[in-house]
Amino acid sequence: MNKKSIVALLTASLCALTLTVTGCGDSKDDNTSGGGNASAESPVTIKWGVWGSSQDIETFNKMADGVNEVVPEVKNIEVMHYASTDDFWSGLPSQVAAGTAPDMALPTNENAYEFINGGLFIPLDTDAIDVSKIDENAIRIWTVDDKLYGFPIDAQPTCFLINLDMWEAAGLTEADYPKTWDDVRAAAEKLTTDDVTGICINMESTFHITQVVQSFGGGWGEGKTIDSAENAEGLQWVIDMFKDGLAVSSKQIGDDWEGTSFAQNHVAMTMGGTWFRGQMQTAAPDTNYIALPIPQKDPANPASALHSDAIVIFKSCENVAAASKAAEYLAREDCQQIRAEGTGNIPSIPELYEKYYEDNPQFASLKGTESYSIPFGYPAKTSQFQTAFVNEATKVLYDSSNNGTAEEILAAVAETYGPVE
Amino acid sequence: MKKLNAFSKNKYSQWATAYLFLLPAFVLWLIWFCMPVLQSFGLSFFKYNYVMSNDNHFVGFENYVNIFKDKEFLNAFVHSITIVVFAVPIQTFLSLMMALLINMKFRGRGVFRTIFYSPYVISPIAVATVFMYLFTEDQPIVKFFTLFGLENTSWAVSVRYALPLVIMMYIWQQCGFYMIMFLSGLQTISPEIMEAAEIDGANKIQTFWHVTFPVLRPTTFLVITYGVITSFQVFDQISAIAGQGILGAPGNALSTLVTYFYLNAFKYGEIGYGSAAAVILFILIFLATLLQKKFLDKDV
Numbered sequence: 001m002n003k004k005s006i007v008a009l010l011t012a013s014l015c016a017l018t019l020t021v022t023g024c025g026d027s028k029d030d031n032t033s034g035g036g037n038a039s040a041e042s043p044v045t046i047k048w049g050v051w052g053s054s055q056d057i058e059t060f061n062k063m064a065d066g067v068n069e070v071v072p073e074v075k076n077i078e079v080m081h082y083a084s085t086d087d088f089w090s091g092l093p094s095q096v097a098a099g100t101a102p103d104m105a106l107p108t109n110e111n112a113y114e115f116i117n118g119g120l121f122i123p124l125d126t127d128a129i130d131v132s133k134i135d136e137n138a139i140r141i142w143t144v145d146d147k148l149y150g151f152p153i154d155a156q157p158t159c160f161l162i163n164l165d166m167w168e169a170a171g172l173t174e175a176d177y178p179k180t181w182d183d184v185r186a187a188a189e190k191l192t193t194d195d196v197t198g199i200c201i202n203m204e205s206t207f208h209i210t211q212v213v214q215s216f217g218g219g220w221g222e223g224k225t226i227d228s229a230e231n232a233e234g235l236q237w238v239i240d241m242f243k244d245g246l247a248v249s250s251k252q253i254g255d256d257w258e259g260t261s262f263a264q265n266h267v268a269m270t271m272g273g274t275w276f277r278g279q280m281q282t283a284a285p286d287t288n289y290i291a292l293p294i295p296q297k298d299p300a301n302p303a304s305a306l307h308s309d310a311i312v313i314f315k316s317c318e319n320v321a322a323a324s325k326a327a328e329y330l331a332r333e334d335c336q337q338i339r340a341e342g343t344g345n346i347p348s349i350p351e352l353y354e355k356y357y358e359d360n361p362q363f364a365s366l367k368g369t370e371s372y373s374i375p376f377g378y379p380a381k382t383s384q385f386q387t388a389f390v391n392e393a394t395k396v397l398y399d400s401s402n403n404g405t406a407e408e409i410l411a412a413v414a415e416t417y418g419p420v421e
Numbered sequence: 422m423k424k425l426n427a428f429s430k431n432k433y434s435q436w437a438t439a440y441l442f443l444l445p446a447f448v449l450w451l452i453w454f455c456m457p458v459l460q461s462f463g464l465s466f467f468k469y470n471y472v473m474s475n476d477n478h479f480v481g482f483e484n485y486v487n488i489f490k491d492k493e494f495l496n497a498f499v500h501s502i503t504i505v506v507f508a509v510p511i512q513t514f515l516s517l518m519m520a521l522l523i524n525m526k527f528r529g530r531g532v533f534r535t536i537f538y539s540p541y542v543i544s545p546i547a548v549a550t551v552f553m554y555l556f557t558e559d560q561p562i563v564k565f566f567t568l569f570g571l572e573n574t575s576w577a578v579s580v581r582y583a584l585p586l587v588i589m590m591y592i593w594q595q596c597g598f599y600m601i602m603f604l605s606g607l608q609t610i611s612p613e614i615m616e617a618a619e620i621d622g623a624n625k626i627q628t629f630w631h632v633t634f635p636v637l638r639p640t641t642f643l644v645i646t647y648g649v650i651t652s653f654q655v656f657d658q659i660s661a662i663a664g665q666g667i668l669g670a671p672g673n674a675l676s677t678l679v680t681y682f683y684l685n686a687f688k689y690g691e692i693g694y695g696s697a698a699a700v701i702l703f704i705l706i707f708l709a710t711l712l713q714k715k716f717l718d719k720d721v
């Protein structure tokens with residue numbers, strides 16, 4: 001190889017390296033909110049991180065359309081699609097480091113407290129945005145220390161789902177719809193057969209158990225009441241249902257989640273939310289089902305969680321004012337209507353409730369339940385608490401030789417995630 | 422003298438050419454491997470949480486001390502070692518047997534080669550999904566295992582059987598790859614040597630033990646080394662079993678060093694603590710490889 005060739009090769013290598021390194025860099029448009037060059041005169045692009053099905057994404061894109069006509073400081077809202085919630089939160093650290101994190105996201109309130117407490121979401125300026133039309137219960141669950149951290153775009157009471165075809169086949173009637181957990185057990189005894197289990201209680205997450213303990217008068221109390229007597233009573237009820245063969249987790253019967261178990265007639269009852277509408281439309285369009293309020297230990301003092309998606313703004317957002325306006329735009333009445341029709345979410349604007357329940361009669365029984373809905377109440381270290389709880393609970397539930405009690409499970413979890421000294 | 426100078430110049434030119442060709446790969450290796458490793462090593466001495474980022478600070482060896490105090494780390498360590506101890510010998514033995522079979526001349530061996538290799542090219546997620554279904558309560562395979570005293574239960578959610586299920590699906594998937602490695606080793610054995618062994622009166626077992634196996638030693642070393650490294654890193658199958666649920670559940674039965682690292686770094690946002698766990702995992706794999714080199718690589 002002569003000198004000329006060596007020089008040529010060296011030059012080519014350096015060019016390739018330069019391209020690679022610059023290619024890895026941030027190629028942000030100067031007009032994105034993260035670019036740092038946005039001025040009041042030049043409208044910015046707001047990046048909105050979301051996850052969901054293709055139908056969800058289509059709906060989000062429709063909601064984001066036309067923002068510039070209403071909010072001149074926002075050029076457009078760029079919908080950034082993530083495969084799942086986990087995918088989003090796991091990828092966020094590297095995106096923050098690379099300066100490519102979105103300005104806003106659409107998390108549910110279920111796991112939000114961890115990020116609010118950690119300062120990842122910033123409080124919204126309620127003087128600059130109008131939240132007066134939003135359901136006060138949704139506002140309440142997104143408010144921490146008198147500061148609003150999310151602009152709720154839906155307000156969905158959790159619900160108890162019944163397969164009506166199985167219900168009737170078991171000789172049960174509308175009068176038997178469960179109001180208490182004793183009613184649920186009695187119905188499960190009638191509904192359980194060789195091929196069907198009475199109720200699916202998903203113990204691979206804390207969503208279902210939270211409904212149970214809250215309706216027993218308990219709750220996690222941000223970690224302060226993990227091992228309360230009410231929680232123990234609720235959890236023990238679940239353990240007994242499993243040990244007696246009346247309850248099952250979707251994975252035990254080879255299903256990926258309770259929606260599949262319910263749609264495929266493997267179980268007759270379960271708990272969930274309006275996301276079952278889409279599941280049933282696609283997986284079991286001919287199945288008759290109904291969504292009822294979560295049964296209670298004491299129906300006179302009801303409680304269950306309110307599930308609400310809200311637009312939050314990250315602390316890394318460089319144009320908070322524009323992002324706030326974009327959030328307000330996405331939460332407007334038209335957008336919520338689009339979402340209610342597209343994905344079946346219950347709007348957070350009370351004036352839209354009537355039409356929603358007319359269009360979705362299977363959820364009509366939930367009307368009014370938002371009034372007694374409460375936050376999930378997980379401890380600040382939400383993910384760690386959930387992991388610890390699921391592992392402790394499944395040790396007992398999925399091992400026939402383990403006779404552990406609810407008190408023991410909760411005591412083990414409370415030891416680590418109980419009140420902070 | 423002139424001739425010697427020309428030789429040196431030529432040799433220098435060859436070296437320069439070789440290094441120039443290596444340069445792009447080397448630079449990319451520095452950027453994509455060395456820098457993250459060093460950064461991770463550096464972060465392991467910090468309390469660094471991307472969620473609670475107001476409280477990030479230098480903590481020295483505190484993360485390492487806390488990891489070794491954590492019962493969950495010990496549990497994850499035991500599970501990782503269990504996977505290595507069971508998976509490596511079994512997959513090495515099975516893949517060698519498969520390679521010996523495929524190396525024989527018989528009709529349809531191409532079909533067997535494809536059948537044996539195909540699990541390796543299937544997505545681990547898909548494999549896990551199918552295995553989870555096959556090992557659900559009342560399925561024929563589960564009922565078959567009840568003949569040996571095992572419970573009729575869904576293995577993926579069983580605190581006792583979830584880890585054996587992962588080991589089983591991992592071995593099933595990896596054997597095809599190691600079979601190909603053994604097969605390439607077998608094909609380097611000259612037919613003359615085999616014929617000579619036969620003429621000398623060696624039977625099949627003697628031929629394997631005294632001729633084939635010694636020749637395959639470098640391949641066996643490679644298979645075991647690579648097997649240990651990848652067995653320590655089993656993740657996809659466990660992740661598939663978890664689905665949208667909790668990684669490592671049920672009852673921490675599937676908690677391994679990799680899930681421990683992943684949960685801490687990415688799920689809990691404890692990047693510093695997770696980095697310390699990753700460094701420990703790196704050191705463990707490095708030590709395991711060194712030990713193997715010391716004890717297995719003697720005559721290779």
